[in-house]
Amino acid sequence: GQNIDQPTEMTATEGAIVQINCTYQTSGFNGLFWYQQHAGEAPTFLSYNVLDGLEEKGRFSSFLSRSKGYSYLLLKELQMKDSASYLCAPRGGNKLTFGGGTRVLVKP
Amino acid sequence: DSGVTQTPKHLITATGQRVTLRCSPRSGDLSVYWYQQSLDQGLQFLIQYYNGEERAKGNILERFSAQQFPDLHSELNLSSLELGDSALYFCASSVQGASYTFGSGTRLTVV
Secondary structure, eight states: OEEEEOOSEEEEETTOOEEEEEEEEETTEEEEEEEEEOTTSOOEEEEEEOSSEEEEETTEEEEEETTTTEEEEEEOSOOGGGOEEEEEEEEETTEEOOOOOEEEEEEO | OOSOEEEOSEEEEOTTOOEEEEEEOOTTOOEEEEEEEOTTOOOEEEEEEETTEEEEEOSOOTTEEEEEOTTSOEEEEEOSOOGGGOEEEEEEEESTTSOEEEOOOEEEEEO
16 A cells, blocks of 8 residues: 655745655555656656665755665755745656645745 | 646546546656645645556546556546536656656546
8 A cells, every 4th residue: 555644835945945754654665756747747767776875966966775664755945936846756666646735835 | 837737628528427637747757646636635646657557546537537547648548527526637757756846637527
């Protein structure tokens, strides 16, 4: 089965750092994705972790601890365009299941 | 352009009707996934096809069905439509699950 928990909403200031946590319980876990989604648009790929540790890609980093069923997405040097929903998506077998998403609001 | 093509972009239909949503995956991707996203809700997995065969099923209603054709495009059929079926329907494709690329979605409005 799948159980994914992430905060519903977070607010941060332009230029700041925000960390979005995600806990999951996924049968047959074999990797975790983070996606960004602006309202009414398609999700776009941000990161993929299959092994424990930190993956850094520009202003975005993602961390995974498989033993703890825990991941986080770190957004640095926040920009206004980063206001969006961020979706945690662990994969179990062939199935990619999405959490409800965290809506991030970046204020000037 | 993500390379995943969904048609139509918008669809308005009446309750009780039947509609077909179409998805063409990225070139070379064998897997197609369908998701439903109702207003302010998360993405709900419906069904996955791999090279023409059904591989995984989520919370897909019996009124909904899908298939993947030999040219790898997929269709999602929604019948006996209800107001609650109004949503964004996304298709995604992947190469062996390494990355998932989404189409721009079909916005279905049932009136």
